[in-house]
Amino acid sequence: MKKFLSFNLITVFLFLLSFALIQSTASANHKWNRYHWARKSNPFTIKLGDNVSGTWDSHLNTSSADWTVSTVLNTNVVAGGTSASTCAATTGRVEICNSTYGSTGWLGVAQVWLYDNRGHISKGTVKVNDSYSMNSAEKLHVMCQEVGHTFGLGHQSTSGASLNTCMDYYANTSDSDMTSTKPNQHDYDQLVSIYSHTDSFTTIASAPPAAWDSIRLDGPGQWGKLVERSTNGQYETYMLDFGNGYKVLTFVIWAGPNNKVVGQNDRNWR
Numbered sequence: 001m002k003k004f005l006s007f008n009l010i011t012v013f014l015f016l017l018s019f020a021l022i023q024s025t026a027s028a029n030h031k032w033n034r035y036h037w038a039r040k041s042n043p044f045t046i047k048l049g050d051n052v053s054g055t056w057d058s059h060l061n062t063s064s065a066d067w068t069v070s071t072v073l074n075t076n077v078v079a080g081g082t083s084a085s086t087c088a089a090t091t092g093r094v095e096i097c098n099s100t101y102g103s104t105g106w107l108g109v110a111q112v113w114l115y116d117n118r119g120h121i122s123k124g125t126v127k128v129n130d131s132y133s134m135n136s137a138e139k140l141h142v143m144c145q146e147v148g149h150t151f152g153l154g155h156q157s158t159s160g161a162s163l164n165t166c167m168d169y170y171a172n173t174s175d176s177d178m179t180s181t182k183p184n185q186h187d188y189d190q191l192v193s194i195y196s197h198t199d200s201f202t203t204i205a206s207a208p209p210a211a212w213d214s215i216r217l218d219g220p221g222q223w224g225k226l227v228e229r230s231t232n233g234q235y236e237t238y239m240l241d242f243g244n245g246y247k248v249l250t251f252v253i254w255a256g257p258n259n260k261v262v263g264q265n266d267r268n269w270r
Contacts, residue, residue: 034118034119035112035114035119035120035121035152036119036120036121036151036152036194036195037120037121037151037152037202037203037204038120038121038199038201038202038203038204039195039198039199039202039203039204040198040199040200040201040202041198042071042072042073042195042198043070043071043072043073043074044072044073044074044195044204045073045074045075045076045204046073046074046075046076046093046094046150046151046204047075047076047077047078047092047093047094048060048064048075048076048077048078048093048094048096048147049078049079049080049081049082049090049093049094049095049096050077050078050079050080050096051080051081051082051083051084051087051095051096051097051098052080052084052096052097052098052128053084053098055098055130056096056098056128056139056143059136059139059140059143059144060077060096060143061077062140062143062144063140063143063144063147063166064076064077064147066144066182066183067144067147067148067151067183069183069188070183070188070191070192071188071192072191072192072194072195073151073191073195075147078093080095080096080097081093081095082095082097084097084098084099085099087099087125087127088125089111089113089123089124089125090123091122091123091205091206092122092123092203092204092205092206093123093124093204093205094123094124094125094126094147094150095124095125095126096125096126096143096147097125097126097127097128098127098128098129098130099127099129099130100129100130100131101127101129101130101131102129102131103131104129104131104219106129107128107129107132107134107142108126108127108128108129108142108143108145108146109125109126109127109129109146110124110125110126110127110145110146110147110149110150111124111125111126111127112124112149112150112152114246115203115246117244120199120203121150121152121203122203124150126143126146126147126149126150128142128143128146135173135174135175136175137173137174137175137176137177137178137181138173140166140178140181140182141166141180141181144166144167144181144182144183145166145167148166148167148183148187149251151191151194152194153167153187153190153191153194154167155167155168155169156168156186156187157169162179162180163180163184163186164179164180164184165180165182165183165184165186165187166180166181166182166183167183167184167187168180222240223240224239224240224241225239225240227239
């Protein structure tokens with residue numbers, strides 16, 4: 001990983017799921033394989049634990065409201081169940097945290113725990129790092145996208161073009177550009193596809209412990225094998241496989257120099 005150390009900012013989305021190819025068009029299937037929350041009926045509600053400070057509260061509340069437009073799921077911002085510094089996962093919900101995590105190299109990290117070989121999500125976390133600066137549009141883009149990952153969504157595009165969704169790789173560079181800060185209709189359609197069936201049990205609020213519950217996955221040395229890389233090398237996916245359906249995938253977005261997230265006009269920066 002030494003070749004990336006010269007970059008001033010690295011955006012990392014840490015996502016625990018099984019390997020699936022990233023699609024490159026807005027019409028593509030951008031669900032992560034079959035990964036989803038188990039539940040007995042739709043719509044269901046995912047609790048988002050608020051462990052963020054006032055500088056992030058509005059972005060969390062906006063993202064929650066935007067995702068709740070979905071016809072199959074709702075989100076509800078509730079009191080946080082962890083400390084912002086550790087952002088430990090809580091079974092059956094998603095904990096959202098911000099802190100000055102230090103010069104880790106990542107701007108945002110989304111984690112999802114899968115506890116069986118049928119791809120059922122049992123808990124999740126989102127961390128955003130205040131050690132790096134973002135404007136309001138970038139904060140909303142990161143928050144919306146990271147929360148979307150915890151539902152089982154991947155990205156709509158890897159080109160860097162704006163598809164008018166927070167689930168693309170478009171970099172918002174100013175508060176006047178809000179094109180990639182909210183879900184679009186394709187995201188909502190994809191959620192309908194992911195949650196078109198129901199389950200005989202639920203992982204919301206309860207789930208048995210799994211092999212990786214106590215394992216920390218904070219850095220590249222813990223991410224396992226490189227299994228995917230975009231054409232320009234900006235996006236990489238790593239997999240750590242425990243067997244029996246337990247897999248950890250780390251999805252990394254490497255950002256360009258000068259503390260800027262790489263966008264459409266910089267997509268050939270490597």
